[in-house]
Amino acid sequence: MKRVLSGVKPTGKMTLGNYLGSFRNFSKFQDENDVFIFVADLHALTLPIDSKLLHSTTYDIISFYLASGLDPKKTTLFRQSDVYEVSVLDTILINYIYMGELSRMIQFKEKSKAMNQSKVGVGLFTYPVLMACDIFLYDTDLVPVGEDQNQHVELAHDIARRFNSRYKGEYIKLPTSYTPKVGKRIMSLSDPLHKMSKSDDPNQSKGVIYLQDDEKTIRKKIMSAVTDSDSIVKYDPVNKPGISNLLTIYSAFKNIEISQAEHEFNNSNYGTFKKAVADACLEELLPFKAKFEEYRKNEAYLNEIFASGAKKASKVAQPVLERIMKVVGLR
Ligand code: TRP
Numbered sequence: 001m002k003r004v005l006s007g008v009k010p011t012g013k014m015t016l017g018n019y020l021g022s023f024r025n026f027s028k029f030q031d032e033n034d035v036f037i038f039v040a041d042l043h044a045l046t047l048p049i050d051s052k053l054l055h056s057t058t059y060d061i062i063s064f065y066l067a068s069g070l071d072p073k074k075t076t077l078f079r080q081s082d083v084y085e086v087s088v089l090d091t092i093l094i095n096y097i098y099m100g101e102l103s104r105m106i107q108f109k110e111k112s113k114a115m116n117q118s119k120v121g122v123g124l125f126t127y128p129v130l131m132a133c134d135i136f137l138y139d140t141d142l143v144p145v146g147e148d149q150n151q152h153v154e155l156a157h158d159i160a161r162r163f164n165s166r167y168k169g170e171y172i173k174l175p176t177s178y179t180p181k182v183g184k185r186i187m188s189l190s191d192p193l194h195k196m197s198k199s200d201d202p203n204q205s206k207g208v209i210y211l212q213d214d215e216k217t218i219r220k221k222i223m224s225a226v227t228d229s230d231s232i233v234k235y236d237p238v239n240k241p242g243i244s245n246l247l248t249i250y251s252a253f254k255n256i257e258i259s260q261a262e263h264e265f266n267n268s269n270y271g272t273f274k275k276a277v278a279d280a281c282l283e284e285l286l287p288f289k290a291k292f293e294e295y296r297k298n299e300a301y302l303n304e305i306f307a308s309g310a311k312k313a314s315k316v317a318q319p320v321l322e323r324i325m326k327v328v329g330l331r
Helices: 016-029 051-067 085-096 099-103 106-113 127-137 147-167 215-223 241-254 258-264 270-297 299-328
Strands: 003-008 034-039 076-079 142-144 176-178
Touching (some): 003 016, 003 127, 016 051, 016 270, 034 051, 034 299, 051 270, 051 299, 076 299, 085 127, 085 147, 085 299, 106 127, 127 299, 142 147, 147 176, 241 258, 241 270, 270 299
Parallel strands (some): 003 034, 003 142, 034 076, 142 176
């Protein structure tokens, strides 16, 4: 049985990209693996965030996990900051990673570039260290993540190897990343050359489907998605990024290959195609959203989930931390 672990950062309203890239995939693992899924609340602090938003999004995410079919009896669902061991491990492992390695991380380069250089937080720079600690603390084999996080998992793998060779033993389990083929990169509907991102301004963005949008809004956003001036439904991300993105979304929801979706619409105009995309999307999202609303209302239940998840997670984390403290000489 493999240990599978992943998490989502509670930094704002979740999008269709989060749904197809994360929520929808996690529950597939829980029958045949030992799955740990958490709310990465400490990571949410790496960019300035409103405290109320952080708190409420944390509860949103646990509700999305439950709505997606993650069963707390099978999967350990927890909140990152409840397991203090991760912060101790972070303090230790921060000494085993080089500045050069962290400077090469694409996410750091992209996020810090957009900021006032004198106000880039140290936590944004060391983000991948904490992420590696999440992975190591639970002896993780497999990390299902979106494409943009692969580099961080690869870095974790390198750190584990280096640590193990320095101390001559298998003290840290070597993780592997896993990116699902479909739905791995959902682009903005209004600007299909850029990723559909939860950090886009929710009040302005027509290109982002938020999981909390109502049916009418979702339909409207899809129907007004940017396309191109010919009228062939064909997958060609370079010349037809808008249509290609819609094909990705459609085939993900229908669980079919993109070529099959192309075939289905080879005589259709864009209007017909877009309507089919909206239907496919809503058929799955509406029941998911209804379940989400039910869970989200019940904070007492969500607190119970956090409490029991923290207990289960700590039980696994404590001996791993002990092991690492011992090998470096702290115990
Ligand atoms: N960095 C991930 C994201 O941006 C969240 C995350 C934090 C994570 N720690 C992790 C994912 C460990 C997988 C494993 O969504």
